[in-house]
Amino acid sequence: MNKYTQADGTVRNLTDSYxxxxxxxxxxxxQPYSIxxxxxxxxxxDExxxxxxxxxxxETVTKTYDGITTALDEADHRCGRGDQRDPHLVRPER
Incomplete structure (x- = not known):
């Protein structure tokens, strides 16, 4: 599992980036690139x-290619189900 509980009861992940x-x-x-x-x-x-x-x-997704890191738009995030986009990450079409 990728979680632990702090002394105050807060559950946290062991890592925050992959x-x-x-x-x-x-x-x-x-030429390879990194995500x-x-x-x-x-x-x-909230309060x-x-x-x-x-x-x-x-929280964020970035792509690093040829030494340049670019933040990917939310609409670029995929949910791993073929070409469907995760409805929680896609901006509504206008």
Whole structure:
């Protein structure tokens, strides 16, 4: 499991980021790039105590290619079910 409980009872993740190296197979150069997913390591609450972000929820996703790091738009996040987009991460169409 990727969690532990602090002395005050707060449940936290052991890590808050995951980095994957991707090597494209269809590219002529096959130059790899990295994807880093940063998550909330604990529940984040507003002033009223309502959870605004759950532990493990994606906070940011970045892509690093050729030494340049770019933040990926929320609409670029995928939910791992084919080409469906995660409805929690996609901005509504106008």
């Amino acid at each position: 980095t994957f190296t991707v090597t494209p197979l269809d590219s002529k150069t096959k 880093t997913v940063t998550t909330y390591d604990r529940d984040v609450k 009223d105590g309502n959870v605004t972000h759950k532990r493990g929820e994606i």
